Amino acid sequence: MSTSETAPNEANDSIESVPAPVAQDAQAPESRADKDVPLKSWLGMGASTRIRRWQRNLQKIAAWEPLLIKENNEEIRKRSLALRYRAKSGESLASLMPEAYALVREAGRRTLGMRHYQVQMIGGMALHEGCISEMQTGEGKTLTATLPLYLHSLLGKGSHLATVNDYLAKRDAEWMTPLFRTLGVSVGIVQTECDQGQRREAYNSDITYGTAKEFGFDFLRDRLLLRAQNRVQSDFLGDGESNFSGGGGDKPVMRGVHFCLVDEADSILIDEARTPLIIGSIEDQVREQIVQTYLWAARHAPEFVENEHFEINPDTKQIELIGRGRQQVRSLPRPDLIRTVGLVDLYEFMERGIKVHQEFFLDRHYVVRDDEIVIVDEFTGRLAEGRKWRDGIHQAIEAKEGMEISVPTGQAARITIQDLFLRYKYLAGMTGTAATSAPELKKIYRTPVVRVPTNRPPQRIPLKDLVFGDMHSKFVAIVDEVVEMNRLGRPVLIGTRSIDKSELLSQMLEDKGIKHEVLNANKVAEEAAIVEEAGKRGRVTVATNMAGRGTDIKVPKDVEAEGGIHVICTELHDSARVDRQLIGRCGRQGDQGSYRQYLSLDDDILKNGYGPVKAARWKQLGADSGSSFQSYAAMFRKAQQKVERKHFRDRMVLLHHERERKKMQRELGQDPYLDTPD
Numbered sequence: 001m002s003t004s005e006t007a008p009n010e011a012n013d014s015i016e017s018v019p020a021p022v023a024q025d026a027q028a029p030e031s032r033a034d035k036d037v038p039l040k041s042w043l044g045m046g047a048s049t050r051i052r053r054w055q056r057n058l059q060k061i062a063a064w065e066p067l068l069i070k071e072n073n074e075e076i077r078k079r080s081l082a083l084r085y086r087a088k089s090g091e092s093l094a095s096l097m098p099e100a101y102a103l104v105r106e107a108g109r110r111t112l113g114m115r116h117y118q119v120q121m122i123g124g125m126a127l128h129e130g131c132i133s134e135m136q137t138g139e140g141k142t143l144t145a146t147l148p149l150y151l152h153s154l155l156g157k158g159s160h161l162a163t164v165n166d167y168l169a170k171r172d173a174e175w176m177t178p179l180f181r182t183l184g185v186s187v188g189i190v191q192t193e194c195d196q197g198q199r200r201e202a203y204n205s206d207i208t209y210g211t212a213k214e215f216g217f218d219f220l221r222d223r224l225l226l227r228a229q230n231r232v233q234s235d236f237l238g239d240g241e242s243n244f245s246g247g248g249g250d251k252p253v254m255r256g257v258h259f260c261l262v263d264e265a266d267s268i269l270i271d272e273a274r275t276p277l278i279i280g281s282i283e284d285q286v287r288e289q290i291v292q293t294y295l296w297a298a299r300h301a302p303e304f305v306e307n308e309h310f311e312i313n314p315d316t317k318q319i320e321l322i323g324r325g326r327q328q329v330r331s332l333p334r335p336d337l338i339r340t341v342g343l344v345d346l347y348e349f350m351e352r353g354i355k356v357h358q359e360f361f362l363d364r365h366y367v368v369r370d371d372e373i374v375i376v377d378e379f380t381g382r383l384a385e386g387r388k389w390r391d392g393i394h395q396a397i398e399a400k401e402g403m404e405i406s407v408p409t410g411q412a413a414r415i416t417i418q419d420l421f422l423r424y425k426y427l428a429g430m431t432g433t434a435a436t437s438a439p440e441l442k443k444i445y446r447t448p449v450v451r452v453p454t455n456r457p458p459q460r461i462p463l464k465d466l467v468f469g470d471m472h473s474k475f476v477a478i479v480d481e482v483v484e485m486n487r488l489g490r491p492v493l494i495g496t497r498s499i500d501k502s503e504l505l506s507q508m509l510e511d512k513g514i515k516h517e518v519l520n521a522n523k524v525a526e527e528a529a530i531v532e533e534a535g536k537r538g539r540v541t542v543a544t545n546m547a548g549r550g551t552d553i554k555v556p557k558d559v560e561a562e563g564g565i566h567v568i569c570t571e572l573h574d575s576a577r578v579d580r581q582l583i584g585r586c587g588r589q590g591d592q593g594s595y596r597q598y599l600s601l602d603d604d605i606l607k608n609g610y611g612p613v614k615a616a617r618w619k620q621l622g623a624d625s626g627s628s629f630q631s632y633a634a635m636f637r638k639a640q641q642k643v644e645r646k647h648f649r650d651r652m653v654l655l656h657h658e659r660e661r662k663k664m665q666r667e668l669g670q671d672p673y674l675d676t677p678d
């Protein structure tokens with residue numbers, strides 16, 4: 001992976017923290033809106049070599065600013081094109097980085113009214129060096145991402161941003177497009193509903209936004225396609241330099257895997273990594289296309305005449321179309337469905353059709369029995385039950401006899417998230433919550449976590465955890481707290497673990513006459529709109545923990561003055577990261593905010609962490625006794641750690657099995673992604 005321009009693996013510890021900024025950079029231009037980090041305050045604080053390097057780079061970037069600010073858009077674009085030229089001529093990205101990042105910052109300032117903060121530049125440098133940048137929620141990861149995405153796009157090999165859902169991919173891409181456009185960089189978006197053509201176009205763009213899932217499925221579909229076209233010769237898809245062009249017929253949509261920036265890295269690289277991405281079989285439409293092509297070839301094969309349209313190779317006995325035969329193929333009417341089949345494939349289907357028409361005869365070479373073709377053994381004259389001709393001959397005969405065509409259901413293909421992302425030559429990630437997963441991220445993906453300081457000091461206040469005997473008494477207390485916050489005019493965001501619990505809580509709020517919105521994870525786009533409003537005075541929003549992720553909650557000044565948003569976590573999630581994501585909805589960008597964790601002895605986390613027997617005992621205790629349960633608070637966090645460790649083990653086991661399987665299959669000469677056991 002690494003060249004002189006990257007040094008992803010040099011940190012020995014799992015997390016490296018960049019010291020927090022404290023005052024304003026005296027040299028920055030007056031026009032900018034943010035308060036820059038004083039470089040001096042970072043020096044002499046035991047900063048690592050890497051951080052010192054970044055500090056020097058910050059100065060280099062800043063030095064470009066007075067010049068760029070005076071240039072017009074056309075000059076900026078030309079500068080960007082010149083950078084691309086230099087990158088393609090072999091200049092290292094590391095040496096181009098200061099100018100490139102300065103350009104991106106200037107483009108952001110002009111088009112989006114957002115000039116990258118110093119901490120975002122630091123985050124961007126960490127990303128360029130193959131790290132996971134841990135940036136608190138609301139610190140502007142979307143804008144930070146533009147830096148390494150642009151830098152890597154200069155090489156013209158594709159620069160991918162993988163996020164968790166279609167909505168975020170589209171939103172972020174559209175949001176950042178004006179910035180990229182100023183730099184002459186094209187942006188593509190892959191969405192679940194995109195067809196192959198749209199996907200290809202998106203991947204051909206300089207920068208492509210999409211979900212990890214779609215990237216994985218496209219990788220697998222391409223591989224299946226190449227296999228179908230006999231073009232998977234070696235394990236070349238992951239070299240980042242793949243050239244898929246050439247050959248007829250359908251082409252793969254991706255053009256290799258060069259750089260990927262994973263947003264919400266811990267969710268994608270860790271939480272989602274427990275289940276591999278699997279394509280079960282050939283899609284219905286592709287299957288139907290194959291069937292139709294066999295039928296089409298069988299219908300027209302009798303029209304082809306030896307030596308006029310085709311010849312029989314004396315050595316191989318293969319049928320080979322000649323010029324007029326090919327012309328005849330091209331001029332034949334084709335049903336709509338097979339219009340997209342490549343010519344080379346059509347010639348092959350036709351040659352097969354002719355072969356079957358000329359050389360395979362009913363009741364001599366085969367018989368039809370119970371709607372099946374059964375081969376007659378040419379030596380013994382007996383029926384060879386269960387045997388099939390290969391290379392599509394069997395299917396061509398079925399087509400000729402007007403029988404159901406036994407196109408194989410398709411080779412199941414699978415890839416783990418780990419494999420998918422490790423195939424990228426350069427990998428980086430962003431997250432708000434990597435702390436607990438730092439060792440795992442480093443071990444599996446070789447991506448050290450760098451903790452980037454916040455632009456403004458955080459002011460989020462944690463309130464004491466409260467423990468109750470059962471869910472009902474917990475919910476009653478929660479409703480009381482909502483009433484109290486409501487009275488103060490502060491907005492409240494409540495996170496629940498499941499939809500039915502959010503509905504129950506909603507009913508209880510309703511009974512108290514508290515106006516509120518209920519969200520669950522089904523309608524991401526609508527949710528985003530509601531979550532955005534959730535910071536308004538007196539708003540109460542009940543959501544499952546997934547809801548509103550990645551959405552910025554706008555807090556009006558007067559609400560902010562009264563303490564900002566209050567977040568209520570009704571239960572611990574299996575993963576502490578998800579809890580922190582919810583908490584991160586308040587106190588964004590140094591705003592005020594507070595949060596409280598509510599717990600009860602019948603919470604799922606106890607069952608998941610300690611097992612059903614112990615959990616039942618506590619549940620009983622909670623139901624029977626009316627006393628205080630505050631002393632149990634620590635037990636809940638321990639349960640959560642147990643569950644996290646179990647999930648970690650599951651992921652390691654999956655990784656181990658996958659590794660072993662792949663090794664074995666490679667030894668057998670199989671493709672580990674396509675020749676998958678069911």
Ligand SMILES: Nc1ncnc2c1ncn2[C@@H]1O[C@H](COP(=O)(O)OP(=O)(O)OP(=O)(O)O)[C@@H](O)[C@H]1O
Pocket residue numbers: 034113114115116117120135136137138139140141142143432549550551552584589
């Ligand atoms: N340099 C900047 N100047 C001005 N505003 C900025 C800047 N960077 C980010 N913002 C603003 O900060 C807000 C949060 O940005 P963004 O949604 O990218 O944060 P995030 O880190 O992705 O948060 P989350 O983790 O919740 O997804 C946005 O409203 C954005 O406009």
